[in-house]
Amino acid sequence: MKLYYSPGACSMASRIVFNELGQQPEFVRTDIYAKRTEDGRDFREINPLGYVPALELDGGEVLIENGAILPYIASLKPGAVAPSGDALAEAKLHQALAFLSSELHKAFGPFFGKPEGAAREALLKRLDTRLDYVEQHFGDGREYWLGDDFTVADALAFVILSWAGHFGISYADRPNIARYVERIGRRESVRKALEAEGLLQAA
Ligand SMILES: N[C@@H](CCC(=O)N[C@@H](CS)C(=O)NCC(=O)O)C(=O)O
Structure with missing residues (x-):
């Protein structure tokens, strides 16, 4: 692969x-x-x-889209990083x-x-509603996106939420997100990925 x-x-x-x-594609x-x-x-x-x-x-064969690729990789080891055999849990993963x-x-x-001025403000407003949802999602004290277990949704959430720092967006007012990003960022799989992509210092 x-x-x-x-x-x-x-x-x-x-x-x-x-x-x-514990698998490595090319x-x-x-x-x-x-x-x-x-x-x-x-x-292309x-x-x-x-x-x-x-x-x-x-x-x-080539797969595209995170929403298809991540469940496909998870299927290589059923139950390890995605729910398996429970329709509602699987639906919640797809929802995530x-x-x-x-x-x-x-x-x-x-x-x-790098938008500036009014354009940046409008984009921040749109982003805010999504971040508010994420902050609330973790308001029940869950450790991972789906609850008690790490899944592929956490891998994707971590990468996307981590972009905030590069755009001058702070999670100071969103403590649940701040803690979540820090927690996922400590995983060995994540540290290894950051290192492999030359981002460990910046992380
Ligand atoms: N719908 C795609 C979007 C993927 C995407 O936007 N990838 C970005 C990097 S995070 C990219 O390659 N952008 C280059 C481009 O769109 O030309 C997915 O969810 O997998």
Whole structure:
């Protein structure tokens, strides 16, 4: 298997999950701006949409979208990093991945373009409603997104929530999120992923 990734991007969630499972695919660093892989290929030949993560399976099939890739990696070791065999628990995982991908990720995304002034304020307002939801979600004292166990949702949530510091967004008024990010960031799988992507110092 090959994981196409960019350092610190949402593709790092897959690397964290592979670390959790003690499995290592081949990692292919990808320039998401130039759309080139480190071995000189046009990345759009792998994902026509030009974004990471993309997971190339041994048979040559390519999966895209965190919401599909993360459950697929989890299925390599059923029950280890995702609920298995409980329809409601599985639905809650899909709910989490859908929210994280289509609401939280997409609310953070525009900050990579370094918006200023009124544009930044409008984006902050939109992001705030999503962060309020996350803060409330952890208000019952749960350790992980789904409750008592670490799942692939935590890998993705950690990566996305960690972007805040790079955009000058503080969690000082959101203690549940601050504690959660710190807690997940201490996991060995996460430390190893940050180190592999050259981000341990900045984390
Ligand atoms: N819908 C995709 C979005 C992935 C995505 O936005 N990836 C970013 C990095 S975090 C990227 O590669 N952006 C480059 C681009 O969109 O051109 C998913 O959830 O997997």
